[in-house]
Amino acid sequence: MIADPILRVEALSASIDGQQVVEKVDFEVPATGVTAVLGRNGVGKTSTLKAVLGLISRSGVVEFDGVRIDGERTHRVVQRGIGYVPEDREVFASLTVAENLRLAARGGAPHRDMVDELFPDLVARTAQRAGSLSGGQQQMLSLARVLMNDNRLLLVDEPTKGLAPRIVTEVAAALERAAAVTPVLLVEQNLPVVRRLAHTVVVIEGGRVIHAGPAAELLDDDERTQQLLGVHSTDHSAPRGDTDHSAPRGDTDHSAPRGADNTREETS
Amino acid sequence: MTMIRRLRTSRLTPWVTGGLLVVVVAVLPLLDISLPGVLPGSTYTPGTLQLLAFAMVFAALALSYHLLFGVAGLLSFGHALYFALGAYGLGIVLRDTELALVPAMAVVLMAAIAIAAALGALSLRVSGIAFAMVTLAFAQAGSVLVRRNPSVTNGEEGLPLRVDNIPAELVGVLNTRNVYWLALALLVVVFLIVAWFERSRAGHVVAATRENELRVRVLGMTPFRVKLITVVLAGGLAALVGMVYLLLQSGVTPAVMTADFTLTLLVIVVLGGVGSRWGAVVGGVLYTLLDQRLTALARSEAIQDLPEFLRIPLSEPLFILGTLFILVVVLLPGGLAGVARRSLARADTARARAGRNLDEEARP
Amino acid sequence: MSTVLLLLITGLGLGALYFLVASGLSLIYGLMGVLNFAHGSFLTLGAFLGWEVARRMEDGSWLTFGVSILVGAVVGATVATLTELLLIRPLYLRHIEQVLVTVGLSLATVALFEGIWGVDPIYVVGPEWLNDTTDIAGALIPNDRFVLIAAALIVLLGLVVFLKRTRYGLIIRAGVENRAMVTALGVDVRRAFTLVFAIGGAAAGIGGVLASHYFGYVSPLIGGSLLIFAFIVTVIGGLGSLTGAAIASVVVAVLQQFANFYLGGTGDFMVVALLAVVLLVKPTGLLGSKA
Ligand SMILES: Nc1ncnc2c1ncn2[C@@H]1O[C@H](COP(=O)(O)OP(=O)(O)OP(=O)(O)O)[C@@H](O)[C@H]1O
Numbered sequence A: 001m002i003a004d005p006i007l008r009v010e011a012l013s014a015s016i017d018g019q020q021v022v023e024k025v026d027f028e029v030p031a032t033g034v035t036a037v038l039g040r041n042g043v044g045k046t047s048t049l050k051a052v053l054g055l056i057s058r059s060g061v062v063e064f065d066g067v068r069i070d071g072e073r074t075h076r077v078v079q080r081g082i083g084y085v086p087e088d089r090e091v092f093a094s095l096t097v098a099e100n101l102r103l104a105a106r107g108g109a110p111h112r113d114m115v116d117e118l119f120p121d122l123v124a125r126t127a128q129r130a131g132s133l134s135g136g137q138q139q140m141l142s143l144a145r146v147l148m149n150d151n152r153l154l155l156v157d158e159p160t161k162g163l164a165p166r167i168v169t170e171v172a173a174a175l176e177r178a179a180a181v182t183p184v185l186l187v188e189q190n191l192p193v194v195r196r197l198a199h200t201v202v203v204i205e206g207g208r209v210i211h212a213g214p215a216a217e218l219l220d221d222d223e224r225t226q227q228l229l230g231v232h233s234t235d236h237s238a239p240r241g242d243t244d245h246s247a248p249r250g251d252t253d254h255s256a257p258r259g260a261d262n263t264r265e266e267t268s
Numbered sequence B: 001m002t003m004i005r006r007l008r009t010s011r012l013t014p015w016v017t018g019g020l021l022v023v024v025v026a027v028l029p030l031l032d033i034s035l036p037g038v039l040p041g042s043t044y045t046p047g048t049l050q051l052l053a054f055a056m057v058f059a060a061l062a063l064s065y066h067l068l069f070g071v072a073g074l075l076s077f078g079h080a081l082y083f084a085l086g087a088y089g090l091g092i093v094l095r096d097t098e099l100a101l102v103p104a105m106a107v108v109l110m111a112a113i114a115i116a117a118a119l120g121a122l123s124l125r126v127s128g129i130a131f132a133m134v135t136l137a138f139a140q141a142g143s144v145l146v147r148r149n150p151s152v153t154n155g156e157e158g159l160p161l162r163v164d165n166i167p168a169e170l171v172g173v174l175n176t177r178n179v180y181w182l183a184l185a186l187l188v189v190v191f192l193i194v195a196w197f198e199r200s201r202a203g204h205v206v207a208a209t210r211e212n213e214l215r216v217r218v219l220g221m222t223p224f225r226v227k228l229i230t231v232v233l234a235g236g237l238a239a240l241v242g243m244v245y246l247l248l249q250s251g252v253t254p255a256v257m258t259a260d261f262t263l264t265l266l267v268i269v270v271l272g273g274v275g276s277r278w279g280a281v282v283g284g285v286l287y288t289l290l291d292q293r294l295t296a297l298a299r300s301e302a303i304q305d306l307p308e309f310l311r312i313p314l315s316e317p318l319f320i321l322g323t324l325f326i327l328v329v330v331l332l333p334g335g336l337a338g339v340a341r342r343s344l345a346r347a348d349t350a351r352a353r354a355g356r357n358l359d360e361e362a363r364p
Numbered sequence C: 001m002s003t004v005l006l007l008l009i010t011g012l013g014l015g016a017l018y019f020l021v022a023s024g025l026s027l028i029y030g031l032m033g034v035l036n037f038a039h040g041s042f043l044t045l046g047a048f049l050g051w052e053v054a055r056r057m058e059d060g061s062w063l064t065f066g067v068s069i070l071v072g073a074v075v076g077a078t079v080a081t082l083t084e085l086l087l088i089r090p091l092y093l094r095h096i097e098q099v100l101v102t103v104g105l106s107l108a109t110v111a112l113f114e115g116i117w118g119v120d121p122i123y124v125v126g127p128e129w130l131n132d133t134t135d136i137a138g139a140l141i142p143n144d145r146f147v148l149i150a151a152a153l154i155v156l157l158g159l160v161v162f163l164k165r166t167r168y169g170l171i172i173r174a175g176v177e178n179r180a181m182v183t184a185l186g187v188d189v190r191r192a193f194t195l196v197f198a199i200g201g202a203a204a205g206i207g208g209v210l211a212s213h214y215f216g217y218v219s220p221l222i223g224g225s226l227l228i229f230a231f232i233v234t235v236i237g238g239l240g241s242l243t244g245a246a247i248a249s250v251v252v253a254v255l256q257q258f259a260n261f262y263l264g265g266t267g268d269f270m271v272v273a274l275l276a277v278v279l280l281v282k283p284t285g286l287l288g289s290k291a
């Protein structure tokens, strides 16, 4: 089995306006690398992240680094070192780039330099209102808000949604760099990006976990991927390293050794 | 014992109980019952009948507000406007025309419905808190209109009821019990209409908009239309209640137009339990009796002899009611209806447990 | 011409009062989603206690006037803070219940004020200069208007500086836009809640003392009547927008003055008519994003 996970979720349920959107989800996030959460649209991926953070009402066990956090309010959870990059960026449109960053800075934002280096576009636009940034720039700002702090886990929700291929590459590179030091729980629809970044995948369907295991194993099994996600793992229209130069670099290891054979099937 | 239990579990039970209650209330004026401390005199005396009729009028008004707040989830601060429209409208029509009572009421009802439709369509362009503010503004405009046009409304003095064209049976202290029965009939009619609406398709849809507007839209129905229907129905019923109020009071003053008056309705509905028809009725009756008793209490010697820091708050009925209201909101979610539901449920589980224990004992 | 000027400046003075009430309402709503019905009571209490202190000091001096304004601000801020901590906070995110609690509070406090100070107006005395007039281009403008306008400008300026330059200001601006995301960045937004209540209460308390000089008296109903116009102002300006509240305050009050003078005392109606027009044309208000 894996060493102590950084995040352990057990029988986590959550509801929005009295409607159950996450149902008794169990999964673990290893203390290193990227764990991807996959699933069709509307199955409860975003809601699962929000439930972990306490942004929606929830029940069940959430254990972060061995400590139960399911009774804590969101800001306390975040202060423990969980960075959240929400779906659709959610930058503060009426605030400037600098103000967005100032608001998010914790503990003196020790990695500010790295962020400036990763996203030079933002440095040039510190006084611009975030609402007038392009979609890609907003995503960078949303990432920068989190990456500049010391975190022990990142929750990142569809960071490549609606972005041009070149920006997808940049975002993926930034995440890869962050993941080298901090474990990441990543919701992502772009399978090449998943293939490039993730070690482990968790597949959700109807608010429940229906598959968990090594990333490569699932993505190499086209039939299984098709069955679980409704898409082919080798979709040729998606940017691939060998056919499209704008694709994420470094996915040469997609035939990487299959993970240990600890595929857990939790179909119920 | 078993019969009682069967009665309690039947779907018809509330209706049977309600029917019995109506009969009991209807015969009260023929009986001689005194409840010192609760009623000012015996049940056949005009003073008591007047108070009880008031309570029923308030209960009916609370039911119309329950449609807005309890069913549709619309927080209105302007519902008093329609009540006042009914009272003032009927008062003015009876004074300035020679129409008989029933046609006059029909005319006023039509006008109230038209105004409710127009103002409702406007204010429903916003939702939630903004809706509350906007309805308050409209009601305020109505209040200003009444105060500023004394030639029509008699201003602060209030509008007296001209009795020339109304049936003699409804006029005078000696006929108080007829007006009492009228108020009872009004309450029953309003209750039935509200119950019917809640069961209708529109009622279900508007209740669904309260929970989740999105889902309703997905189902292909426009939340706006069903909300407007609710606003118009609630406004029309409030106007009807206002008309009976005019007959009961033999007049109307601008006090029924103030924001405080709507807030009183809100207090009643919340006190009784938001979303519960019976809660609204009980809340309306309780509020009227409480208000009357507290006013009497404020003037009593027991209070007047207290030291100042106790005497001042306790001699203000609205202070006590306001405080009570806050306590109910904070400590008793669901109001009186919630308390009743919880204790019934507790009794049921207790009985179920007792029953099971008996079974277990019987087994060996 | 001089009439127009007089109406305009009087309108500005009244608008200043509306703004002192509406600014707090709008900030509180924008950040917390709470409609504070008790806001009028903060104002009334500020006015009464300001008067209570003033009457124990030298009549008609500027010091007395200044102290009573200060007392109004402190009283407003204190009761607002207590309201937030004791009544609003326990009902966190239950917006309807929060409104209901403030409704109960406003009913209870107005009754209490009536018990303590009676229902009749109590006349207040200010510095002599306030009752004089100043001749501006032929228009004789009552001086209290200038004090009102100056006070509102100072409060507006203070609020803008606070919102733009301080960390809490940053949190409040961000929170008005997206409260959940502020907490998701590790910021405890609830402390900002108490703060906006305190600030709104202080502005209302100042407004209360100034209103008592503008109208010439205090009464338990003074807050409630201003509150209704402040509601209209916040809806027209756009819920949650401070600038919107400032603009709408002036527009509403000036319209009211002109309509009262030229259209036979129809000021209140024109204001409600304006509200109806805004709802038809732009339900989110002049500068608001949420309806
Ligand atoms: N505010 C809300 N009100 C009602 N239902 C909601 C709300 N937010 C989400 N839901 C429902 O919860 C379910 C899960 O939503 P969620 O956003 O978690 O899905 P997701 O897996 O992230 O989808 P996507 O891939 O499209 O981002 C969906 O059916 C959605 O309709």
Ligand SMILES: [Mg+2]
Pocket: A045, A046, A047, A087, A157
């Ligand atoms: Mg999602």
